Amino acid sequence: MSLLSTLVGGSLPDINTDVSLTIDNVKWAGWQDIRISRGCERMPADFDISVTEKYLDPGKIDIQPGMACTLSIGNVPVINGYVDVYAASLGPDEHSVRIAGRSRCSDIVDCHAVVPNGQLGNCDIVRLATELCKPFGVKVITQNVTLPSDPKDRIIQFFNVNLGETPYNLIETCARYMALLVYDNADGNLVLASVGTSAHASGFAEGVNVIEANVSFRMDERYSEYSPHMFSVQTLNDLPDPNKGNNFPSVYDKGVPRYRPFFVITEQSDYSGPLAERRALWEMQRRRGRSQAVRVVCDSWHDSAGQLWAANMLAPLHLPSLKLPNKNWLITGVTFYKDDRMGTRAELELMPPESMAVEPAVQQPFDWQVQQALEDSTSGQAENSF
Structure with a gap:
C-alpha cells in the first residue's frame, strides 16, 4: 500500500456528523456553531455549542446549568458530563442560545480533595486515583498500562496533602512517576494510560486533506x-x-x-x-x-474507516513543506468544529510518540537538521551540528 493511500485511505464513507445534546432523555439537535475538544493532556473534555432562531427556536430550549448531559456526534457519544453555562442573547436581528459544558471529570478538576488524615500514598497509582475519584462518582479506567516490573517501584510513597489541592492535581503529579497519561473518556470516567500504540486507518497529507498546518522547532524550553x-x-x-x-x-x-x-x-x-x-x-x-509539535487542520472529523479522530492514537503524517515527511506521530489533542463560515473541520495536535513516554x-x-547535515556532508561542506 502506498503512503498516500495510508494517509487518506480513499474516499470517506457516508458518516453522520450531526451533533446532539441529550438531557433527561430529550435530544436537542440543529446546533449552528460547534466546538468539541478533548486530548490526552487535556482535562476535562469540553464543548461549546450555539444556535440562533434561524435554525431552532431558542426560546423552547429548556436547559439549565448543572444538568447531566451527553453530547454525541451521530450515534457516537463523545462527552458525558454536565452543562456549565446557559447563555442567551437578544438583539435586533436574532435571538441566540449558547450551551457550554464539560465531562464528569470536571468535578475532580474544580473541587478540592478531602483527605481525612492529610496523607496519601503507600499504594499504587490506580488505587490512589480510585480513592480520590470515588466521592465524585467517577470511575478509573486503565488502558494499556505498563507499570514498573519491580512491585516496590509501583508504590507511591506517603506524602502530605495540602488543603486546596484538587484530586486531579494529586493524580496527575503521581502519574508522572509511573509514566502514565491522565485524561477522560467519552463516558466521563478518568483514564490512566501508557502511550498509545493503536493507529488510525488514515492520517494527514498536505495537498490532500490538510487545510492548514504549522510547526515551530524550538530550543527555548529544552535543557541539556x-x-x-x-x-x-x-x-x-x-x-x-x-x-x-x-x-x-x-x-x-x-x-x-x-x-x-x-x-x-x-x-x-x-x-x-x-x-x-x-x-x-x-x-x-x-x-x-x-x-516540535505540529498543528494540523483537516477537512473531516473521521478517518477513512469512519472512526472519530482520537487522542493517544497514532496517525501517519506527511508535511514535506514543513520538513515533516513520512511520520507516524501521536495525536495529543483534537478539537471538532462546525460553523457556517468554514463548515466541518478538525484541528489536531501531533507529537512524536516518545514525547509522552519516559523510556x-x-x-x-531535529529531523530536518539531520537531513541538512547529510546534504552538507555529501557536498563536502559539513559543519558541526547537535
Whole structure:
C-alpha cells in the first residue's frame, strides 16, 4: 500500500456528523456553531455549542446549568458530563442560545480533595486515583498500562496533602512517576494510560486533506541536563548515604547544544531513586516532544474507516513543506468544529510518540537538521551540528 493511500485511505464513507445534546432523555439537535475538544493532556473534555432562531427556536430550549448531559456526534457519544453555562442573547436581528459544558471529570478538576488524615500514598497509582475519584462518582479506567516490573517501584510513597489541592492535581503529579497519561473518556470516567500504540486507518497529507498546518522547532524550553531532587534545598546533598540524599543521577538531552541545567523537584519523599529518575526522564521527553509539535487542520472529523479522530492514537503524517515527511506521530489533542463560515473541520495536535513516554532513548537532532547535515556532508561542506 502506498503512503498516500495510508494517509487518506480513499474516499470517506457516508458518516453522520450531526451533533446532539441529550438531557433527561430529550435530544436537542440543529446546533449552528460547534466546538468539541478533548486530548490526552487535556482535562476535562469540553464543548461549546450555539444556535440562533434561524435554525431552532431558542426560546423552547429548556436547559439549565448543572444538568447531566451527553453530547454525541451521530450515534457516537463523545462527552458525558454536565452543562456549565446557559447563555442567551437578544438583539435586533436574532435571538441566540449558547450551551457550554464539560465531562464528569470536571468535578475532580474544580473541587478540592478531602483527605481525612492529610496523607496519601503507600499504594499504587490506580488505587490512589480510585480513592480520590470515588466521592465524585467517577470511575478509573486503565488502558494499556505498563507499570514498573519491580512491585516496590509501583508504590507511591506517603506524602502530605495540602488543603486546596484538587484530586486531579494529586493524580496527575503521581502519574508522572509511573509514566502514565491522565485524561477522560467519552463516558466521563478518568483514564490512566501508557502511550498509545493503536493507529488510525488514515492520517494527514498536505495537498490532500490538510487545510492548514504549522510547526515551530524550538530550543527555548529544552535543557541539556535534568537533575532530579527530592527537596528544594541543597543542604541535604551531603547526607552520608548517597541513596538517601537529595539528588539522584541526571538525565541528558544530547540534542541541546549548550549547557542548560534544570532541577526537577520530585514533590515526594522518595528515598529509593527510581521514581525521581523517572520524573526527570518524563520532563526531558515531554519538553523535547513539545519542541516540535505540529498543528494540523483537516477537512473531516473521521478517518477513512469512519472512526472519530482520537487522542493517544497514532496517525501517519506527511508535511514535506514543513520538513515533516513520512511520520507516524501521536495525536495529543483534537478539537471538532462546525460553523457556517468554514463548515466541518478538525484541528489536531501531533507529537512524536516518545514525547509522552519516559523510556530512555537515543536523543536525535531535529529531523530536518539531520537531513541538512547529510546534504552538507555529501557536498563536502559539513559543519558541526547537535
